[in-house]
Amino acid sequence: MEVKIPTYVYIQRNAINKLGKLLERLGSENAVMLTDRIVKEIVSKKVEKIPFSGIFFVERASILEAREIVMNLGYGDIDAVVGIGGGKVLDVSKVVATELNAEFISVPTTASHDGIASPVASFKENGKPVSISTKPPIGVIADTEIIKSCPKRLIHSGFGDLISNITAVKDWRLSRDLTGESYNEVAVAIASMPAHLMLNKAIEPDFKLENDIETLLRGLIMSGVAIAIAGSSRPASGAEHKFSHALDYLGFGAGTHGEQVGLGTIIFEYFYEKTYNDGNWELIRNSLRNVGAPTRAEELGLTKEQILEALIYAKKIRRKRFTILEAINPSKEDFEDALKQTEIVD
Ligand SMILES: [Zn+2]
Numbered sequence: 252m253e254v255k256i257p258t259y260v261y262i263q264r265n266a267i268n269k270l271g272k273l274l275e276r277l278g279s280e281n282a283v284m285l286t287d288r289i290v291k292e293i294v295s296k297k298v299e300k301i302p303f304s305g306i307f308f309v310e311r312a313s314i315l316e317a318r319e320i321v322m323n324l325g326y327g328d329i330d331a332v333v334g335i336g337g338g339k340v341l342d343v344s345k346v347v348a349t350e351l352n353a354e355f356i357s358v359p360t361t362a363s364h365d366g367i368a369s370p371v372a373s374f375k376e377n378g379k380p381v382s383i384s385t386k387p388p389i390g391v392i393a394d395t396e397i398i399k400s401c402p403k404r405l406i407h408s409g410f411g412d413l414i415s416n417i418t419a420v421k422d423w424r425l426s427r428d429l430t431g432e433s434y435n436e437v438a439v440a441i442a443s444m445p446a447h448l449m450l451n452k453a454i455e456p457d458f459k460l461e462n463d464i465e466t467l468l469r470g471l472i473m474s475g476v477a478i479a480i481a482g483s484s485r486p487a488s489g490a491e492h493k494f495s496h497a498l499d500y501l502g503f504g505a506g507t508h509g510e511q512v513g514l515g516t517i518i519f520e521y522f523y524e525k526t527y528n529d530g531n532w533e534l535i536r537n538s539l540r541n542v543g544a545p546t547r548a549e550e551l552g553l554t555k556e557q558i559l560e561a562l563i564y565a566k567k568i569r570r571k572r573f574t575i576l577e578a579i580n581p582s583k584e585d586f587e588d589a590l591k592q593t594e595i596v597d
Pocket of ligand 1: 364365412487488492508512
């Protein structure tokens with residue numbers, strides 16, 4: 252299996268100034284830019300010298316939106332798709348680049364999840380989450396100056412999505428031991444080492460996530476690389492992601508992806524600690540608290556009943572992906588107990 256991972260990764264102030272040079276280096280002669288109107292205002296001065304063949308505004312995150320852009324481009328000889336924006340823009344850009352068989356350059360303007368560099372596009376179709384495999388970006392340009400000015404809540408979400416790798420890789424290891432699933436130590440190391448690094452920083456009393464955006468971005472980009480190496484989201488998505496998907500399916504609460512998986516990480520770390528003596532849920536909870544991410548159901552607009560329903564529903568999601576949910580099959584009472592112990596509900 253050939254693994255494609257980003258070759259050009261820039262994480263620094265004013266990194267966006269490197270975009271023109273990167274396109275030249277790739278020999279691109281026919282690049283298009285996908286963005287949204289707000290981002291365009293912010294970056295237009297910085298990219299005005301780049302001779303894009305077209306600029307498209309992504310209005311909705313949907314497969315249809317991507318197809319429409321591809322049709323508009325008429326399958327012309329576009330050789331590079333530059334996505335500049337948040338998750339919505341990047342997801343659509345990934346699909347467009349893949350359909351056109353063009354290079355994809357990811358220019359994130361937020362640090363809200365690990366989709367920045369992953370070969371997976373996530374959409375909500377008719378309210379249900381759908382994932383599509385795409386080609387990974389050849390380049391990632393993360394301009395910390397731009398990302399610093401995105402809403403804090405999005406940065407906190409990115410923190411949640413990064414530390415969720417901690418329980419995700421435990422689920423993979425559990426499956427290796429109990430079901431014989433194939434396992435990739437390199438992908439696990441790449442996904443979990445930045446997550447632990449970030450976690451250890453975040454429990455320091457005077458830690459400010461806003462001052463350490465680079466570590467967060469590096470971790471999120473590495474998560475994408477781990478996904479590319481594994482050939483699936485396995486190293487970055489376990490039971491805590493099933494729980495988040497369950498909330499989305501059921502339409503409960505108002506959390507972002509990263510906030511939901513962060514809460515899920517507390518819950519499943521609790522089960523790992525309790526069942527296998529492998530984990531420290533308090534450390535996870537304290538780190539989330541310290542960065543300002545939600546650690547209680549009510550902060551996400553969730554009732555105790557909703558969160559219990561989502562945890563039970565999570566058992567039905569993607570059953571083939573073996574996690575601690577399948578291994579110990581917690582009862583409603585077990586979940587209730589976990590929520591109380593972890594102070595997620597009163
Ligand atoms: Zn995620």
